[in-house]
Amino acid sequence: MRFDGKVAVVTGGASGIGRAAVEILAARGAAVALIDLEQDAGHETVDGIRKRDGKALFFSVDVSQPRQVQVAVNETRASFGPVDILVVSAGIQRYGTALTTSDEQWAEVMSVNLNGAWYAARACLPDMVGRGGSIVNVASVQSLATQYNVLAYTVSKHAVIGLTRSLAMDFASEKVRVNAVCPGTVDTPMLRWAASLDPNPQSVYDACARMHPLGRIAQPEEVGEVVAFLAHDSASFVTGAAWTVDGGLLTLIGGTPRANLD
Numbered sequence: 210m211r212f213d214g215k216v217a218v219v220t221g222g223a224s225g226i227g228r229a230a231v232e233i234l235a236a237r238g239a240a241v242a243l244i245d246l247e248q249d250a251g252h253e254t255v256d257g258i259r260k261r262d263g264k265a266l267f268f269s270v271d272v273s274q275p276r277q278v279q280v281a282v283n284e285t286r287a288s289f290g291p292v293d294i295l296v297v298s299a300g301i302q303r304y305g306t307a308l309t310t311s312d313e314q315w316a317e318v319m320s321v322n323l324n325g326a327w328y329a330a331r332a333c334l335p336d337m338v339g340r341g342g343s344i345v346n347v348a349s350v351q352s353l354a355t356q357y358n359v360l361a362y363t364v365s366k367h368a369v370i371g372l373t374r375s376l377a378m379d380f381a382s383e384k385v386r387v388n389a390v391c392p393g394t395v396d397t398p399m400l401r402w403a404a405s406l407d408p409n410p411q412s413v414y415d416a417c418a419r420m421h422p423l424g425r426i427a428q429p430e431e432v433g434e435v436v437a438f439l440a441h442d443s444a445s446f447v448t449g450a451a452w453t454v455d456g457g458l459l460t461l462i463g464g465t466p467r468a469n470l471d
């Protein structure tokens with residue numbers, strides 16, 4: 210699955226799932242622009258790709274700021290040519306219910322997870338309209354179900370599926386495909402941060418591993434590979450999909466009495 214001659218923009222490309230997608234796309238021939246807040250990790254990722262003779266650029270950009278996103282995409286186009294692929298992976302997780310989520314937390318989560326995805330699509334779509342392109346939004350199993358105490362995150366991730374479907378329909382006739390991946394638990398800094406909020410972080414990893422029928426959490430590359438497939442022409446008849454990458458998590462209805470399993 211090669212991406213020679215393709216230009217990709219990846220938000221959240223300095224860490225976790227986004228970084229895995231960056232590494233896969235660059236290793237298979239794409240010129241990749243990373244958009245992220247994390248400057249050290251962003252530069253380090255780009256340096257590694259260039260050392261392997263790949264093409265990469267880093268933009269220190271806050272995806273919740275539409276002007277910054279637009280400038281980064283403009284500079285990508287000036288350096289590499291029009292954008293063919295957009296991967297939206299920048300995201301944040303906050304905890305709270307309807308009674309404990311502050312206005313600021315709600316606005317922060319929406320502005321990064323939802324508005325950021327829209328701003329990136331809006332900046333890249335003009336390059337794709339008519340000539341074709343592929344957008345992959347990194348959503349979540351929390352786009353399709355929820356946990357306790359994650360109101361803003363769940364709402365933002367459900368909305369990302371709405372964004373994905375709307376974009377997919379509005380631009381299908383322009384040869385632009387738009388899909389989402391919905392990962393289960395993935396071993397990234399976001400998960401490590403969430404686990405660190407528990408007095409026993411290992412118990413969080415163990416519980417997450419147990420709840421996936423495959424019996425473990427995912428590595429970022431396992432999501433990155435599905436992102437790459439959806440971004441590639443191999444997925445030429447796939448659009449508007451919310452593709453679970455969840456080790457079977459959402460397939461299982463819990464609560465089977467143990468006796469019925471024996």
Ligand SMILES: NC(=O)c1ccc[n+]([C@@H]2O[C@H](COP(=O)([O-])OP(=O)(O)OC[C@H]3O[C@@H](n4cnc5c(N)ncnc54)[C@H](O)[C@@H]3O)[C@@H](O)[C@H]2O)c1
Pocket residue numbers: 220221222223224225226227244245246247270271272273297298299300301321347348349350391392393394395396397398399400
């Ligand atoms: N890790 C999981 O278990 C998991 C599961 C399902 C979905 N996801 C989703 O996957 C995506 C990637 O998460 P990850 O687990 O790789 O986490 P991560 O923290 O490793 O990566 C997220 C990246 O987004 C960047 N980012 C955050 N806010 C930004 C902003 N305002 N502007 C620019 N960049 C910003 C961060 O700096 C970071 O590099 C997120 O959208 C997340 O919600 C993660």
